[in-house]
Amino acid sequence: xxxxxxxxxxxxxxxxxxxxxxxxxxxxxxxxxxxxxxxxxxxxxxxxxxxxxxxxxxxxxxxxxxxxxxxxxxxxxxxxxxxxxxxxxxxxxxxxxxxxxxxxxxxxxxxxxxxxxxxxxxxxxxxxxxxxxxxxxxxxxxxxxxxxxxxxxxxxxxxxxxxxxxxxxxxxxxxxxxxxxxxxxxxxxxxxxxxxxxxxxxxxxxxxxxxxxxxxxxxxxxxxxxxxxxxxxxxxxxxxxxxxxxxxxxxxxxxxxxxxxxxxxxxxxxxxxxxxxxxxxxxxxxxxxxxxxxxxxxxxxxxxxxxxxxxxxxxxxxxxxxxxxxxxxxxxxxxxxxxxxxxxxxxxxxxxxxxxxxxxxxxxxxxx
Amino acid sequence: xxxxxxxxxxxxxxxxxxxxxxxxxxxxxxxxxxxxxxxxxxxxxxxxxxxxxxxxxxxxxxxxxxxxxxxxxxxxxxxxxxxxxxxxxxxxxxxxxxxxxxxxxxxxxxxxxxxxxxxxxxxxxxxxxxxxxxxxxxxxxxxxxxxxxxxxxxxxxxxxxxxxxxxxxxxxxxxxxxxxxxxxxxxxxxxxxxxxxxxxxxxxxxxxxxxxxxxxxxxxxxxxxxxxxxxxxxxxxxxxxxxxxxxxxxxxxxxxxxxxxxxxxxxxxxxxxxx
Numbered sequence: 001x002x003x004x005x006x007x008x009x010x011x012x013x014x015x016x017x018x019x020x021x022x023x024x025x026x027x028x029x030x031x032x033x034x035x036x037x038x039x040x041x042x043x044x045x046x047x048x049x050x051x052x053x054x055x056x057x058x059x060x061x062x063x064x065x066x067x068x069x070x071x072x073x074x075x076x077x078x079x080x081x082x083x084x085x086x087x088x089x090x091x092x093x094x095x096x097x098x099x100x101x102x103x104x105x106x107x108x109x110x111x112x113x114x115x116x117x118x119x120x121x122x123x124x125x126x127x128x129x130x131x132x133x134x135x136x137x138x139x140x141x142x143x144x145x146x147x148x149x150x151x152x153x154x155x156x157x158x159x160x161x162x163x164x165x166x167x168x169x170x171x172x173x174x175x176x177x178x179x180x181x182x183x184x185x186x187x188x189x190x191x192x193x194x195x196x197x198x199x200x201x202x203x204x205x206x207x208x209x210x211x212x213x214x215x216x217x218x219x220x221x222x223x224x225x226x227x228x229x230x231x232x233x234x235x236x237x238x239x240x241x242x243x244x245x246x247x248x249x250x251x252x253x254x255x256x257x258x259x260x261x262x263x264x265x266x267x268x269x270x271x272x273x274x275x276x277x278x279x280x281x282x283x284x285x286x287x288x289x290x291x292x293x294x295x296x297x298x299x300x301x302x303x304x305x306x307x308x309x310x311x312x313x314x315x316x317x318x319x320x321x322x323x324x325x326x327x328x329x330x331x332x333x334x335x336x337x338x339x340x341x342x343x344x345x346x347x348x349x350x351x352x353x354x355x356x357x358x359x360x361x362x363x364x365x366x367x368x
Numbered sequence: 369x370x371x372x373x374x375x376x377x378x379x380x381x382x383x384x385x386x387x388x389x390x391x392x393x394x395x396x397x398x399x400x401x402x403x404x405x406x407x408x409x410x411x412x413x414x415x416x417x418x419x420x421x422x423x424x425x426x427x428x429x430x431x432x433x434x435x436x437x438x439x440x441x442x443x444x445x446x447x448x449x450x451x452x453x454x455x456x457x458x459x460x461x462x463x464x465x466x467x468x469x470x471x472x473x474x475x476x477x478x479x480x481x482x483x484x485x486x487x488x489x490x491x492x493x494x495x496x497x498x499x500x501x502x503x504x505x506x507x508x509x510x511x512x513x514x515x516x517x518x519x520x521x522x523x524x525x526x527x528x529x530x531x532x533x534x535x536x537x538x539x540x541x542x543x544x545x546x547x548x549x550x551x552x553x554x555x556x557x558x559x560x561x562x563x564x565x566x567x568x569x570x571x572x573x574x575x576x577x578x579x580x581x582x583x584x585x586x587x588x589x590x591x592x593x594x595x596x597x598x599x600x601x602x603x604x605x606x607x608x609x610x611x612x613x614x615x616x617x618x619x620x621x622x623x624x625x626x627x628x629x630x631x632x633x634x635x636x637x638x639x640x641x642x643x
Contacts (some may be wrong), residue, residue: 101543
């Protein structure tokens with residue numbers, strides 16, 4: 001186990017005008033499972049590769065257990081990495097793939113045999129130890145890659161989108177295996193993915209990145225429910241948070257949200273009730289809206305998308321230029337064109353500055 | 369099952385049989401000639417070797433210094449191919465894997481030497497070898513062969529190394545290995561199909577190389593097989609039978625190399641295909 005700390009870490013590639021990673025501050029605690037999440041090109045893999053020692057650091061400091069390792073080569077960092085492509089040595093058997101790193105570190109032959117056999121048994125790879133990687137299925141290769149990392153018992157595990165080449169069913173089961181592995185080993189793990197489900201289910205904390213910068217760090221449900229900006233709000237969740245142009249109005253002492261042609265009063269107890277009047281982006285998750293019979297927002301059903309476990313309704317609100325998504329029960333009896341009344345749970349809503357995109361009433365902040 | 373499938377299969381067999389006959393008949397004819405005397409050949413060029421003169425192989429090997437030429441060829445060609453393979457693979461690995469200033473310029477400089485016919489270099493090479501007292505030495509010929517085949521070897525291997533995923537090398541770095549060990553333990557084995565190709569091509573080309581061998585070697589004791597065979601072709605007469613026998617002796621190592629390395633080559637390619 002180890003503490004990994006990045007202080008103002010920046011990476012600029014030769015000839016590049018913009019840094020690929022810019023001023024990343026991140027501390028990963030002993031035994032923590034940290035997920036770096038973001039879209040393609042956001043710098044998460046580059047950050048991971050800098051931690052691994054596979055990319056040089058242009059500026060900033062990288063520490064493991066308070067030891068600065070900016071210039072320590074990858075082979076001396078006591079780190080193991082699982083690659084997206086698995087990176088198994090094609091000319092070696094499963095046994096040799098797993099033993100390769102141990103041989104370099106001077107373990108005795110019996111010790112290597114014992115470690116490899118133990119890890120292989122744990123991962124169900126015992127019968128395949130003498131096979132070459134090309135004679136294994138995708139899932140088996142993935143487990144060999146995991147085994148190669150585990151057998152080393154490193155200080156830090158790094159995962160670079162290790163599940164992205166698996167089919168949906170295998171991905172779900174392997175995700176569970178990874179979670180159990182983290183519980184059993186208790187090791188510090190850093191996991192890169194663009195898949196929010198992996199991030200939400202695996203991470204103790206999530207670090208969301210965009211355009212080479214950290215946008216928000218926090219526990220999965222905190223990040224989900226209180227996004228720091230409209231990028232996080234739109235990136236997390238499927239379907240994502242509704243981001244609707246709105247205006248905060250103050251009439252006397254009471255606040256209200258104007259959504260197109262309609263007005264939603266804000267109770268005085270709500271977090272947004274102290275906001276100044278003016279335009280905002282109103283963010284509300286699809287599951288925090290409900291079709292009701294009581295007096296509330298009017299809407300017209302635009303589309304109905306049954307997904308099996310639930311139904312996603314697309315709603316047109318009068319005077320609002322974009323449609324809002326609502327997560328309804330699977331047996332909802334509505335059709336396109338129906339007029340409905342919709343309630344929003346304002347306690348869970350977020351408000352964003354339309355100019356900067358930053359949250360106005362978010363309880364979490366960057367670096368939390 | 370219709371009529372078309374057996375017909376198509378039959379046509380394919382006929383086409384393959386014709387091609388095999390076209391490709392193999394010169395080899396078979398030389399083999400037949402190698403078992404006949406020159407007198408028999410002039411009397412009936414297309415006759416069968418009845419009776420076969422197997423003793424001609426012993427005559428050529430012992431009586432016409434073929435053993436010396438053969439061993440010279442083995443020493444020169446195998447040394448040159450070994451050096452070309454190792455040095456070429458190292459150069460290709462560096463050019464494909466490491467981004468350094470002048471990488472592409474160096475690559476195109478090496479590549480550009482393929483444009484020139486090797487004959488244009490022969491006078492310069494002749495003078496250089498004399499200058500360094502390497503003229504009429506096997507080491508001199510080996511160095512010339514290395515310089516001749518290095519560009520094409522680097523070209524073939526560089527394009528192969530470039531396609532090997534860089535994750536493999538990163539994984540080996542994280543496993544704790546240095547760049548040199550990674551070359552020997554990862555790059556070379558992974559590139560084995562391409563390396564087999566270059567070994568086959570270079571061995572065949574150099575085994576049959578004539579021009580540089582005849583210009584840069586003057587002593588009979590240092591001649592290679594292609595020059596040795598020339599002994600049977602004089603101004604006044606050609607000993608066609610012995611030339612054929614010499615050719616058969618010369619072919620054996622090339623066929624052996626091809627059989628051994630092509631099997632490895634196919635193994636490597638199959639492994640990649642299944643993957």
